[in-house]
Amino acid sequence: MKSQGKVAALFLLPYLLVFLVFRFGPSVAGLFIGFMKWNIVGDAQFAGLANFKKLFNDPIFWVSFKNTLLFLLLTLPPLIVFSLLMAVLLNQKLRFRNAVRTISIIPYVLIPAVVGIIWNWLYDNNFGILNYYLKLIGLGPIEWLTSEKWALFSIALVTVWSYLGYNMILYLAGLQDISADLYEAAKIDGATGAQAFMRITLPMLKPITSMVITLTLVNTIQIFDQIFVMTNGGPGTATLTLVQYLYGTAFQNYNLGYGSVLGIATLVILIVFVQIQSRLLKLDD
Amino acid sequence: MKLKNILIYIVMAFIGVLFLFPLLWSAISSLKPEAEIMNYPPKWIADFTLINYKSVLAQYPYTGWMMNSLIITVLSTLFVLALTTPAAYAFGRLNFKGKKVIFTLIVSMLLIPIQAYIVPLFLLVSELKLLNTFAALILVAGANVISVYILTSFFKGIPNELEEAARIDGCKDFGIFWKVMLPLTKPAVSTVTILMFISNWNNFLWPMIAIRANALKPLTVGIAQFMGGANSTAQFQYGTSLAAACMAIIPSVIVFLSLQRYFVEGITNSGIKG
Numbered sequence: 001m002k003s004q005g006k007v008a009a010l011f012l013l014p015y016l017l018v019f020l021v022f023r024f025g026p027s028v029a030g031l032f033i034g035f036m037k038w039n040i041v042g043d044a045q046f047a048g049l050a051n052f053k054k055l056f057n058d059p060i061f062w063v064s065f066k067n068t069l070l071f072l073l074l075t076l077p078p079l080i081v082f083s084l085l086m087a088v089l090l091n092q093k094l095r096f097r098n099a100v101r102t103i104s105i106i107p108y109v110l111i112p113a114v115v116g117i118i119w120n121w122l123y124d125n126n127f128g129i130l131n132y133y134l135k136l137i138g139l140g141p142i143e144w145l146t147s148e149k150w151a152l153f154s155i156a157l158v159t160v161w162s163y164l165g166y167n168m169i170l171y172l173a174g175l176q177d178i179s180a181d182l183y184e185a186a187k188i189d190g191a192t193g194a195q196a197f198m199r200i201t202l203p204m205l206k207p208i209t210s211m212v213i214t215l216t217l218v219n220t221i222q223i224f225d226q227i228f229v230m231t232n233g234g235p236g237t238a239t240l241t242l243v244q245y246l247y248g249t250a251f252q253n254y255n256l257g258y259g260s261v262l263g264i265a266t267l268v269i270l271i272v273f274v275q276i277q278s279r280l281l282k283l284d285d
Numbered sequence: 286m287k288l289k290n291i292l293i294y295i296v297m298a299f300i301g302v303l304f305l306f307p308l309l310w311s312a313i314s315s316l317k318p319e320a321e322i323m324n325y326p327p328k329w330i331a332d333f334t335l336i337n338y339k340s341v342l343a344q345y346p347y348t349g350w351m352m353n354s355l356i357i358t359v360l361s362t363l364f365v366l367a368l369t370t371p372a373a374y375a376f377g378r379l380n381f382k383g384k385k386v387i388f389t390l391i392v393s394m395l396l397i398p399i400q401a402y403i404v405p406l407f408l409l410v411s412e413l414k415l416l417n418t419f420a421a422l423i424l425v426a427g428a429n430v431i432s433v434y435i436l437t438s439f440f441k442g443i444p445n446e447l448e449e450a451a452r453i454d455g456c457k458d459f460g461i462f463w464k465v466m467l468p469l470t471k472p473a474v475s476t477v478t479i480l481m482f483i484s485n486w487n488n489f490l491w492p493m494i495a496i497r498a499n500a501l502k503p504l505t506v507g508i509a510q511f512m513g514g515a516n517s518t519a520q521f522q523y524g525t526s527l528a529a530a531c532m533a534i535i536p537s538v539i540v541f542l543s544l545q546r547y548f549v550e551g552i553t554n555s556g557i558k559g
Contacts, residue, residue, distance in 0.1 A: 103304045
């Protein structure tokens, strides 16, 4: 086929220009700024690996690193397991299933700060309705957002609440791509529902699961708004994630070089997790 | 069989309650005067009043924030479509050198979270003297990757026969794009539109960094002031913050419900096909 380079260039250039300037350029520059000592007022000075060394000796970095990992571990399993179960349930021909599907995606489309405000109210130590119900069944009260023990868990719970419907939609699409013949054949062979789920549904959904995990990691590692609104990293450093720390470092203390290194650290964690999931899911073959 | 059905509907009801209850309880609380909100035990019925809503509208430039959000979101969405539709057409339908490399480069950016480049982005935008302007948000929104990805796979899926027929009728490249391809893209463009609308409407971190002037803030950043975050200036009250939150739910839900079908397709397409 003949090359249509000139036409293609005309179609591509406007986008490429904006993409290179506002996305690709900054992404590459992020790496370089990491090697700079740069406060917003002064000029940038080359600092070699100083920012990276500082990272390893910075106790707050390690706290935020630990919090970020913990946050991923708290949100990822429920976001995969429950969304899959919800999708399997709502894939059946049931009355009201469309209504329930719709309702479960609504949290995802809400402004995260709005979600934060709503949950702060539910979580209120003294007047919150969650502690009220806990008390009715003889439990609690839990200091949801004000105790170091619970704060990160409480925010993870809100994140799960926000993203479950979104993941469910992905799984629903995957379920609808599985041929009904497979289930028919299994039924004829005398397989129970549970067996069909384990032997047909789960293996067939593997590519989707891999994608859902990747998207969930990309989404949750970036969560900033909710934490910012609900606890702003506190109490103490209990909910200080990497992204939270980055914001404080770069845009409140104006240490841009170090902030950039924290951004790179976030990216590295994300890549490591995505790699782990792709290895794990392939090992099962 | 019957017991199983009952169980299924109980689970479904539970799921519905799980997602609706926080919204419903917040809406009810926002309609109570501050003293009632703090009443214990909590009551579902009270002397409902709009006082919290009135005080939000009186004390904050709330309608201004909403207008800012609307302007930013509409312009960003249009800008994304204007840039990415032709680009996706080139990737999906045209032959040129380096196509695969450029496309891979673009799509690989999907994995890089904004945090990894937000510092350089800030420096760039401040160098361009664009801080505190809507342009800072709209230009950055234009560098969107997911819409290129979705639209490219859509263009790839259009059968060649249509294009060949148009060429025989004497259509040139631009004619094919305008007269043949664009009319076909309605479903994919609708999908991208709703995805862009929601993501720009909900955008927070970058607007908070790029826009410091209170009058220019979008709703997301304005609303964050109602809680104990770093920018909080308000004397904290549940009534006003819940009212501010509930008013923001309305446009999100209306847009979502009216374009729901495309939204679901969008989520699906953005991940699975392609």
